[in-house]
């Protein structure tokens with residue numbers, strides 16, 4: 001038996017308020033919510049942890065899902081600069097990066113398996129891991145949930161995004177406080 005992972009460092013329970021807030025962040029209901037893996041400074045969900053299988057039975061590989069609008073936008077802007085192709089090429093040329101990224105992939109699968117298994121997505125993690133960098137939102141989701149040193153491209157994207165936004169500096173249009181106020 002492999003050693004169990006340390007608990008996710010920032011994980012907390014998902015409340016009704018969190019579900020309402022995520023619906024505002026995403027414009028739709030987030031399904032298969034297990035917990036909140038990381039929060040914005042204001043308390044809003046930033047990364048949601050989902051179950052490997054959604055309530056309707058469909059498998060859902062991206063178990064650490066970035067919802068924080070300012071960070072989602074920052075990742076999209078970085079992707080628009082062509083970083084996905086650039087970093088994939090760099091990955092292909094570096095044994096060290098390949099090793100670290102493969103470990104991030106394994107960690108992703110192990111973490112998800114804590115909540116059960118869906119055979120359709122066995123061995124499939126997220127974001128293009130382990131051979132490509134296909135989605136910064138997914139690798140940043142893992143980096144925010146697990147903390148630094150786990151996903152090399154997630155850490156790097158967070159560092160680059162930090163010129164405009166960080167998890168510690170709230171830029172939310174809707175926060176737990178404003179949502180509560182609006183619902184009074």
Ligand SMILES: [Zn+2]
Nearest residue numbers: 040042170172
């Ligand atoms: Zn916030």
